[in-house]
Amino acid sequence: MTKKKIGIVLFNEFETLDVFGPVEMWGDLPDYQVFMVSQNGGLVKSAQGVETNATYSFDNAPQFDILMVPGGMGARREVNNSALLEFLRRQDKKTEWTTSVCTGSAILAKAGVLKGRRATSNKLAYEFATSQDRSVLWQGSARWVVDGKYVTSSGVSAGTDMALGLVEIIYNRQVAEKIAHETEYIWNDNAATDLFSVGKSD
Template identity: 55%
Template sequence: MTTEIQPNSHPTSDTRRGWMTRLALGAGVAALASTAGAQAQSGKKTVGVILYPDFEVLDVFGPVEMWANVPNMKVIFVAQKAGPVRSAQGVSAVADYGFDTSPALDIMMVPGGIGTLPELKNEGLLQFIREQDKRTELTTSVCTGSALLAKAGLLKGRRATSNKKFLSIAQSQDSSVTWVKHARWVEDGKYVTSSGVSAGTDMALAVIARFHGKDAARRLARTLEYQWSEDPNNDPFAIG
């Protein structure tokens, strides 16, 4: 029996969404709400997290914990078909949308995991990533998710990173990419790729800082009792 995890997408969830930051209130949420208010005319940013079988749980839920606490970010899960998708750790997350029903995404995040390998041959997934990328403000990845971005042809001539232990998987998808070995995350234009697993949470905070400023991201991290590694070039897990 698997456990299913679903993002906050139901009407009653808005009152629960970000409960910890709202209880802590103060600085973190106030700053985020303030800067989000300035963007109210454009509405919430839809953050689409792509799910596929055997995705890595922390790749998904580290960033989701951060983004879901930002007032003007609405996090949704998207998969080939709507419904439960089993992770590499055995728990399932519930995709709100299939590829054929997904709304346009403002921010797209592709996680990694052992499931990356078969998905490199999934043209349906790759085409969905390409089509959504035409409209995104930011396209992001965690861990070996950057291999999928490279396979989709989105990183040509750019700088990017990936899980260092499996960097060869990403490198083999596109030799025109400058694969950075010593980086917690890498930003190149609208593309933000992170190193392995826990690095995705640091990357997610960098995305928040991009829209709301570093101070707001720091305060949110402190409210959630997370020590943000702010330096994208400082990767303690880099090899070689």
């Protein structure tokens, strides 16, 4: 059986844990395969200086079943990258799940795919994220938020919790807990528990 495809978007100065936390949780799912995609393909450097190879470019990428957009300092530039925004809009039309970590939701918001949806973002960059589209129902207190096929998380480490939360939705609780146990990860499994809350929601 052909595995479904998870596409993780890379851009210069992406946040390393935003990407590799979810990769660790999703990497061994029996029905999915993880791929990296960037505007031009090839090596992309994270905010921490780690280079990661993107198998696909925006031009040759397949349709992904799950799409994930990380945040990072580069997100402040990428919200104005028309090629990225168009890629996200095109992919989003046929994804089963469109997800983000940290200020990745700011990029999704700027692309216009979160209009009227509940979403969250990194609380330290909350004003930046929310300013990208005020029609999004931004949640100031949430570790991660599920609204239809859209799953957005708070900052950095929250993406790992979100990734397990999505595993629980797609599979079941037992599978998510098994992954957390095998990785010796203490899963913050309550999406509503946000120790970094800014205490306001639209």
